Amino acid sequence: MEEKKLKGDLVEISGNLRAKFDTENAKGAPKEGTQPKEIFMIRAKRSRHEGTAHQENLTPMTQEITFSAQDPRPEGWTCDNPLIIQASIKDVVIHRVYIDTGSSADIIYEHCFRLLPDRWKDGLRPTTGRLVEFTGHNLCPLGMIHLPLTLTNHYKQRRKTVLVDFVVIRHSGEHNIILGRPTLLKLGAIPSTMHGIVKFNTSRGPTIILATPPRQLQCFTIMQPVEITRETKKARGESTYEKEVVNEEHLDQTINIGHNLPRHTRRSLVDLLRRYKHIFAWTPTDMVGVDRKIIEHKLMIKPGTKEVKQKKRVQWGDRNRVVNAEVAKLTKAGILREAVFPTWIANPVMVRKNDGSWCMCIDFSDLNKTCPKDCYLLPEIDQKVESLQGFKLKCFLDAYKGYHQILMSKDDEEKTTFYTDHGTFCYTKMPFGLKNAGATYQRLVDSMFSSQIGRNI
Secondary structure (H helix, E strand, O other): OHHHHHHHHHHHHHHHHHHHHHHHHHOOOOOOOOOOOOOOOOOOOOOHHHHHHHHHHOOOOOOOOOOOOOOOOOOOOOOOOOOEEEEEEOOEEEEEEEEOOOOOOEEEEHHHHOOOOHHHHOOOEOOOOOEEOOOOOEEOOOEEEEEEEEEEOOOOOOEEEEEEEEEEEOOOOOOOEEEOHHHHHHHOOEEEOOOOEEEEEEOOEEEEEEOOOOOOOOHHHHHOOOOOOOOOOOOOOOOOEEEEEOOOOOOOOEEEEEOOOOHHHHHHHHHHHHHOHHHOOOOHHHOOOOOOOOOEEOOOOOOOOOOOEOOOOOOOHHHHHHHHHHHHHHHHOOOEEEOOOOOOEEOEEEEEOOOOOEEEEEOOHHHHHOOOOOOOOOOOHHHHHHOOOOOOOOOOOOOOOHHHHOEEOHHHHHHHOEEEOOEEEEEOEOOOOOOOHHHHHHHHHHHHOOOOOOOOO
C-alpha cells in the first residue's frame, strides 16, 4: 500500500509540474540575463526507517563545547597571535606546535623529525604526493610517518591521544609541527584565536589547551613604513661591513662584520673567532679532506658514451700566468695530479672577478651532458634567509673551498683532465663546474650537521 501511495504522489507531483511548465512556456522564452524565480526538483519521500536513522546520525556524541569570557587565557594574549601549543609524541615533549585550520595536511619539519629516537624513524615511508603552498609553489615531502600525538591540558589531568599521519618536509620555519584539519577532526578540537585556547572532549569531560604566547618578532617594526630622506640614503659603493683580521699569519684573509653592531658585540665576536682560528683552513694544504668511506663524488657516465677531447684553446698573457700559478698551487695541495693518456680533456676558462683578478674554471660542458642529474634537494636561499628573522645575530660562512674536501672516485679522476702549458692535469678532489657537485656537497653538509640544522644552523 505504501508503495502504491508513493507512486501516486509522484504522478500527481509530475502532473502539476508539467502543467506549470506549459504555462511558463506559453508566456515565451525568458529574456537573456534573467534568473528563474523557482527551481523544481523531484525528491522521493523517505521511509520511516530512513528518517529515524538520519536523525540518529545527527545526535551529538559528545558534550557541547562553548567559549565564554570566564575561560582561562594565556598571559599577555592579544587575540591576534597564532595558536601555538605544546604536545607530545609518545614520551617526547614537543614545543611550538602550530594550529592551522587552513592546512589540509599534518606536517612535521625535518629538524624536529631528526631529533626523534631512531627506532621511530624506521616507520618513514615514501610518498609521491606534493604539498602546494598558498603561493602556488610545490614542495616535495621527504615521506610520511604514522605517530601517536597526545595533547594534555595545563592542569595535566586530562589528555587525548590520536594517531596522526605526519608529512615530513625539509623547510625552514619557526615551528616544529603544524596540525591541520585532519588531526583537529580526529581530536574533535575547536580552536579559538580570540580566547587563545583549544577545546575538545575527553573520556573525563571537556578540556582546555592554553596557547603559548609567541616570542616577540621584529616583523611588525620591519613592516612599518619608513620615510627615506637624502641623509639616510647610502652612497653607491659604500661598504656596510668592517674588515677584521682573525689570523695574524694571514693578514690578507679577513672577515666582514656589520658596522651597525655594538662595539662590545663586535669585539666579543672577533675574540671568539681568534680563539678558534685553528678550526679554519687558511691554506690549501690545511684541507685534509673527507674520508672516502663517508662520501666521494662519482660521475655515473652513461654506458656507451663516446669520450670527448676538446680542441686546445691558447691562453695569452696574464691568463696563462694565472693558470700556471693556480695549477702549481693546487698540485702542491694534492688537489690536482698529472694525467697520462686521458680519454676526456677539457679547456680552462678564465673569468674576470669584480676586483679585476682572474679566476680559473674548467669547461666541463661535454662531460656534464653525459651525466644523469642527481635529484637531491638543494636548499632555497630565500627560505633560509627568512628563517633568520627574529634572531639578533646572523653569521654567514662562505665555504668556497668546501668542494675540495670531497674526493673524486678513483675511476673518474682522469675524466676531469684539462689542458695546460705544462701538460694535462686532472682533479683528485671534486672541482667546481661538475653537474652534480652541488648535490654531493649538500648531501655531505646535511649528514654532518644533521643534529644542528634547525637549531643554530
